[in-house]
Amino acid sequence: MYDVVIIGAGPSGLAAALYLLRFDKSVLLLEKGAFGGQITYSPLIENYPGIAAASGNEIAEKLVDQVLSLGAEAEVGRAVGLKPKGRGWEVLTEEGAVYEGGAVILALGAKHRTLGLAGEEAYIGNGLSFCAVCDGAFYKGKDVVVIGGGNSAKQEALFLSGLCRRVTMVQNLSVLTGEPRLTAKVLATPNISVLYDSAVTAYTGDTQLRGVTVRNTLTGESQTLATDGVFVAIGLEPDCKDFASFLTLDEAGYVASGEDCTTKTPGLFVAGDCRAKAVRQITTAVADGAVAALAAASYLDAQNG
Ligand SMILES: Cc1cc2nc3c(=O)[nH]c(=O)nc-3n(C[C@H](O)[C@H](O)[C@H](O)COP(=O)(O)OP(=O)(O)OC[C@H]3O[C@@H](n4cnc5c(N)ncnc54)[C@H](O)[C@@H]3O)c2cc1C
Structure with missing residues (x-):
């Protein structure tokens, strides 16, 4: 059982892992695709503070190395459901694995929008x-x-x-x-x-x-x-429906939450592009990751007395 299972290893999930690890929480990062998330598609990033210019892959590599070196565990798999178990959660994957966490952070990002044309x-x-x-x-x-x-x-x-x-x-x-x-x-x-x-x-x-x-x-x-x-390259859309029964989704399908990254369900937090908000960038994703991590850490500390 992990303290926190983070679903999605884009910038928000990786930042959440970083903050949790520094609070001595055990972390599983569960990722269905590329560790690093959407930035791995980006040839050149010129608006991340402190880094004048770098490819998305370079930034992703640094983020991933940083959390792995601090002790994060990482698994490849697509989360398709959540089940409350005791005071925590079971995270179920398409591949049949089950991971347990005292809290879960949804850092699902967004997927490419398509034109919906024939073929x-x-x-x-x-x-x-x-x-x-x-x-x-x-x-x-x-x-x-x-x-x-x-x-x-x-x-x-x-x-x-x-x-x-x-x-x-x-x-x-x-x-x-x-x-x-x-x-x-x-x-x-x-x-x-x-x-x-x-x-x-x-x-x-x-x-x-x-x-x-x-x-x-x-x-x-x-x-x-x-x-x-x-x-x-016509934008992105969220894909949060597998977890919808525990969340409030807005009309576009993003997870409604306050700036504290809590959801309507205790122990379930949300961070990054899948959250309903105005600006979706690396800076706002990592900010969400930090906020969600600290909220999850406080939640776990309160649970454990
Ligand atoms: C081409 C491109 C260029 C960009 N350029 C810039 C830029 O220059 N500057 C900038 O600030 N931002 C840029 N962005 C936006 C930036 O990449 C995003 O805002 C940021 O990556 C969001 O981080 P995130 O962690 O919320 O989500 P994501 O990066 O989308 O990461 C979410 C991760 O969750 C995984 N995931 C989703 N569902 C599941 C599931 N069910 N189970 C397991 N894993 C799951 C996904 O595979 C993904 O890896 C760009 C985006 C694109 C597409």
Whole structure:
């Protein structure tokens, strides 16, 4: 039995582990994918205080090393349910494992939003990607499309512009959104072009994705762009439904909680991007992790008299 089981090893879960370990609490980090979370998709992070520029993987590695060296235990598995047991919890995984914790911190982050178009699922890994850092090298010297126009889409496009012949961004608004500095970089990059007021309405191809149909939302005209690869960067959505019976979710599916990271269920805490809040960044994720950890530590101390 661990003092705390943390579900999700992104920045919020890792920060929570760090604070708990420093309070002499035993910690299990349970992660279904990449230790480090979403930042492992990010080619370049320039807004984490104290680090002028680093790749997401570099920051993730430092965070993971730090908590492992302090004694965190880590398991790979997808948590699919929680069961109260005594004064604590059982965490059940898809793989059939059961982990026990006196308290649980949900640090589930968010998953990539998809367009929901026909064939999308089948094209993932066959020309369709959500991660330039992971898959960009497959498209060296080729033409790619990036769907989206916010910070993540701009980061993806800039990273790909260093590898690919041509990068076409498809943005449904008449401007690129997010940080003006990133927008300026995109607009100054010769092999990136932007189709504004445009929506991808279909994927074309056979077993391999070969193109996208793009509709101009102002004129209603459609064109098919031939492409070697498509990167979707249209934001994220939470995935907290497996634990919903113990939580209050807002209309978008994020976990409602105060700034103290408590939930409506004693002993169950929430941190990071899966929490209902206005700003979702590494800084706010690690801040949540610290707050949730201290709340969980106080909860356990009160339980144990
Ligand atoms: C391409 C990209 C670029 C970005 N660039 C920046 C940037 O430059 N600066 C910045 O501040 N922020 C950036 N962000 C945002 C930042 O990465 C997130 O705000 C931050 O990672 C949130 O941390 P988190 O721990 O809350 O969630 P996540 O990083 O999403 O981590 C959650 C983890 O939980 C795991 N998980 C989820 N459900 C389960 C389950 N049921 N069982 C087990 N494990 C589970 C997931 O696999 C994941 O690893 C970027 C995001 C992306 C996608």
